[in-house]
Amino acid sequence: MRRKTALDGIVALVILLLIVQVWVLSATLDAFLAGHRDAALPGAITGGVLFAATVGMYWFALRIDRAG
Amino acid sequence: MIQLDEKRSESRREPLWQDEFSVFTERERFVNRRQLIKFLTLTSLGMFAGNVWILIRSWLRRDQTYPRQEIAHTGEIPVGDVKLFHYPNAKEQCLLIRTSDDNYVAYSQKCTHLSCAVYFSREDNQLICPCHNGRFSIRDGAVIQGPPTRALPHVVIERRGEQLIAVSMSGKLEG
Numbered sequence: 001m002r003r004k005t006a007l008d009g010i011v012a013l014v015i016l017l018l019i020v021q022v023w024v025l026s027a028t029l030d031a032f033l034a035g036h037r038d039a040a041l042p043g044a045i046t047g048g049v050l051f052a053a054t055v056g057m058y059w060f061a062l063r064i065d066r067a068g
Numbered sequence: 069m070i071q072l073d074e075k076r077s078e079s080r081r082e083p084l085w086q087d088e089f090s091v092f093t094e095r096e097r098f099v100n101r102r103q104l105i106k107f108l109t110l111t112s113l114g115m116f117a118g119n120v121w122i123l124i125r126s127w128l129r130r131d132q133t134y135p136r137q138e139i140a141h142t143g144e145i146p147v148g149d150v151k152l153f154h155y156p157n158a159k160e161q162c163l164l165i166r167t168s169d170d171n172y173v174a175y176s177q178k179c180t181h182l183s184c185a186v187y188f189s190r191e192d193n194q195l196i197c198p199c200h201n202g203r204f205s206i207r208d209g210a211v212i213q214g215p216p217t218r219a220l221p222h223v224v225i226e227r228r229g230e231q232l233i234a235v236s237m238s239g240k241l242e243g
Contacts, residue, residue: 007101014108021115032122033180034218035238040119040126047119054112061105 006064014057021050134236139174140164142230150188152177155223155234162223163188163195164232167206172232174223175209181216195220 028043139153139162151164153174161177165188175195177185184199194212195204202214209220224236 004101007105011101011104011108014105014112018108018112018115021112025115025118028119028122030217032126035221037126037129040123044116044119044123047116051112051116054109058105058109061102065102 003064003067007061010057010061010064014054017050017054017057021047021054024050134234136226137234138231139225139234140172140232142172142227142232148190153234156237161185162234164223164225165206172225172227173206174225174234175204176221176223176237178221179216180211180218180220181214186220 024043024046028039028047031039031043134156137155139155140151145151145164145166147166147168149166153162153164154160155162155174162174163177163186164172164174166172175186179186179197179199179202181197181200181202184197186195186197186202186204188194188206189196192203193206195206195209196202197204197214197216200215202216203212204210204216204220205212209222211217211219222238223234224238226233226235
């Protein structure tokens with residue numbers, strides 16, 4: 001039961017991270033197409049951090065799986 | 069828990085589809101959650117790759133230089149009229165508009181919404197996209213109404229004697 005709750009929490013958190021990542025990607029693309037190229041680097045860094053957080057969540061889910 | 073582990077070890081011998089769509093409700097829910105997280109992680113990787121692609125493109129375009137290109141002679145087009153020209157390459161069509169006796173403006177003809185060709189409406193004194201009725205200001209190419217969110221790319225013109233020369237662009241569209 002605790003494992004199920006933890007996995008539910010991970011799924012919710014990953015979905016939240018993905019929503020933020022969609023926003024970051026669309027905002028960066030919009031800025032780039034408008035000719036503001038300086039937004040590309042902060043966008044890539046933020047995207048990388050969000051991806052790392054998602055991988056961390058996935059790794060945590062695998063650990064729960066192995067512990068079970 | 070022990071029962072679940074037994075069922076899981078039994079399923080190792082089963083084909084993949086039976087393993088993934090197990091008849092045991094508890095196990096099926098568990099597998100589906102894990103697969104969902106995996107899929108979401110791959111989606112996140114795809115979006116990160118998109119961000120990296122934008123970064124690479126922005127670095128490649130940073131040093132882009134525009135050619136100097138004669139596009140018209142003063143007096144070649146009457147006031148309120150338009151001349152089409154290609155800039156900075158043969159694929160990109162642009163509009164040169166004579167707004168007054170002594171004033172010329174030029175913009176990319178490609179709408180920033182879905183790349184339809186915009187035209188100059190003399191009655192409205194605006195650049196209009198016929199596809200979705202997007203309207204752009206003739207003064208600076210800014211969006212006045214409609215679905216586009218970005219201004220039209222502006223061609224910077226230099227006047228040398230009687231020659232009108234395109235020297236660069238601002239807010240250039242991709243593709």
